[in-house]
Amino acid sequence: MSSAEQPLISRRPSPEGDHPDDEDDDDDNTNDTGLDTATDDDAALTPASPTLFIYLLTLSAGISGLLFGYDTGVISSTLVSLGTALSAQPLTPLSKSIITSSTSLLALLISPFSSVLADKLGRKRIILLADALFAIGALVQACSSTVAQMVLGRSVVGMAVGAASFVVPLYIAELAPARFRGRLVTMNVIFITLGQVVAYVVGWGLGEYGDERTAWRWMVGLGALPAVVQAVVMVVMPETPRWLVMVGRPGEARRVVERVLGGKGEGRAVDATVKGIEIEVREESEGRRLRGMRTGDRRAGWMDSADELFGVRRNRRALAIACLLQGLQQLCGFNSLMYFSATIFSMLGFPIPTLTSLVVAVTNFVFTLVALFLIDRIGRRRILLWSIPFMVAGLLLAAYGFSFIKLAATDSTDNDKPSPANGAAVAILVSIMVYVAGYALGLGNVPWMQSELFALNVRSLGSGVATATNWGANFVIGLTFLLLMDALTPSWTFVLYAVICAAGYGLIWGFYPETAGLSLEEAANLLEDDHWGVR
Numbered sequence: 001m002s003s004a005e006q007p008l009i010s011r012r013p014s015p016e017g018d019h020p021d022d023e024d025d026d027d028d029n030t031n032d033t034g035l036d037t038a039t040d041d042d043a044a045l046t047p048a049s050p051t052l053f054i055y056l057l058t059l060s061a062g063i064s065g066l067l068f069g070y071d072t073g074v075i076s077s078t079l080v081s082l083g084t085a086l087s088a089q090p091l092t093p094l095s096k097s098i099i100t101s102s103t104s105l106l107a108l109l110i111s112p113f114s115s116v117l118a119d120k121l122g123r124k125r126i127i128l129l130a131d132a133l134f135a136i137g138a139l140v141q142a143c144s145s146t147v148a149q150m151v152l153g154r155s156v157v158g159m160a161v162g163a164a165s166f167v168v169p170l171y172i173a174e175l176a177p178a179r180f181r182g183r184l185v186t187m188n189v190i191f192i193t194l195g196q197v198v199a200y201v202v203g204w205g206l207g208e209y210g211d212e213r214t215a216w217r218w219m220v221g222l223g224a225l226p227a228v229v230q231a232v233v234m235v236v237m238p239e240t241p242r243w244l245v246m247v248g249r250p251g252e253a254r255r256v257v258e259r260v261l262g263g264k265g266e267g268r269a270v271d272a273t274v275k276g277i278e279i280e281v282r283e284e285s286e287g288r289r290l291r292g293m294r295t296g297d298r299r300a301g302w303m304d305s306a307d308e309l310f311g312v313r314r315n316r317r318a319l320a321i322a323c324l325l326q327g328l329q330q331l332c333g334f335n336s337l338m339y340f341s342a343t344i345f346s347m348l349g350f351p352i353p354t355l356t357s358l359v360v361a362v363t364n365f366v367f368t369l370v371a372l373f374l375i376d377r378i379g380r381r382r383i384l385l386w387s388i389p390f391m392v393a394g395l396l397l398a399a400y401g402f403s404f405i406k407l408a409a410t411d412s413t414d415n416d417k418p419s420p421a422n423g424a425a426v427a428i429l430v431s432i433m434v435y436v437a438g439y440a441l442g443l444g445n446v447p448w449m450q451s452e453l454f455a456l457n458v459r460s461l462g463s464g465v466a467t468a469t470n471w472g473a474n475f476v477i478g479l480t481f482l483l484l485m486d487a488l489t490p491s492w493t494f495v496l497y498a499v500i501c502a503a504g505y506g507l508i509w510g511f512y513p514e515t516a517g518l519s520l521e522e523a524a525n526l527l528e529d530d531h532w533g534v535r
């Protein structure tokens, strides 16, 4: 079925938010209110400056990114502080790997269900549920005394990360006026990397100045705090108008629209917006019902979306590019550093490895800020092609540096301490900084702009599949890094990542067209081209 035949099924905003060009896109029924409507003559409805409501929305988005960042970052210092606290013995590389990667595995497994639950129970309830899981997971970790309990706590946090990373962007996309939506999406990456910095600082501070036996418990337990703050903010936040209309509560939807529009939400504007949402929700369910009658399949809406995604050439290509970028973001090995940098720097003999590893988180954060300033000027393809060579160079230099160092094993204990850090160790540190800067400039950010690759009717599903690719690859990296370090040596492990980056460079060069400055239509047409729009 062609896209023209089923324009109605996926007008909901994509979880990643909309491309700035959406406002020019004829297919898009999202007007400047950001609340989907069928009218497009009311551009004046957007509040000129952010209202208190938008700030609160930003805050909830920010906290969710912070939580994601904190929980992924804190494992680095936790692993080096655990000593023999779990099951009364040092952690083996395998148990470290399982503790670390269980979070991404559960995030991967839970995300498909969160979309169904968010339709049934509402967006707000799922966010509150995720906050509860964040807090419970943090407490289970903090109280654990065996590896199995720790894995359980990390898995519960993984469920929270999986649910929140899907539902929070959806919540924002359905509530935020379009003008602010793009910015809110970018904020998410900034807050993730900031959360990782916070986790590293907490890990270093507690590791250095806290009680040696309980420091790690505080590190993981503190993850409960932002979750509680977010839950409190959420209590005063509304459900999205779209969901309220979906479940037959248009009166409440109307009151929410009035709040979003601030002082501008009077009379006609509010009516038009609510009416637009109602028409759209009705058309959507009607379309689904008709298709269901035709095919005899109750899940026809979803199936049609899948047909469109895989059956239409430009959609298939968009999906291939989005999955390539998301897979590469993880398989390039960055999160091995995020999760295990303290372990690596302790193997290299740095006296305070948690402090040294702060370099990784801070470089990532700072260059993420730089990237977000540069990306629209330089373009996504070009920034990737400029930054990946730095990643390859950093990885190869680090690999070379490792060849000079006799390392303790990844499960070293106090009895086999490595020799103190020497010149080669410092050279490795600098190479890692170059690699991380290159990563943050391109691969750390560009893949999250995935929603702009997809036509509106397949955007939700396409972004979901690409995000799952990210979690899947993240799981593989977390599980295999330490095992590879032992099996292949650190040098060859870093060479392997360099090869993956170089292969990724080739694929991006061959298949990822520059979409900067193009409207969504123009970008989609590029993908129809025989050369994928790259020539």
Ligand SMILES: O[C@H]1[C@H](O)[C@@H](O)[C@H](O)[C@@H](O)[C@H]1O
Pocket (backbone or CB within 6 Å): 072, 189, 192, 193, 196, 329, 335, 338, 364, 443, 444, 445, 448, 474
């Ligand atoms: O974009 C983010 C960011 O780069 C984080 O630092 C990284 O840990 C995540 O995996 C990634 O998705």
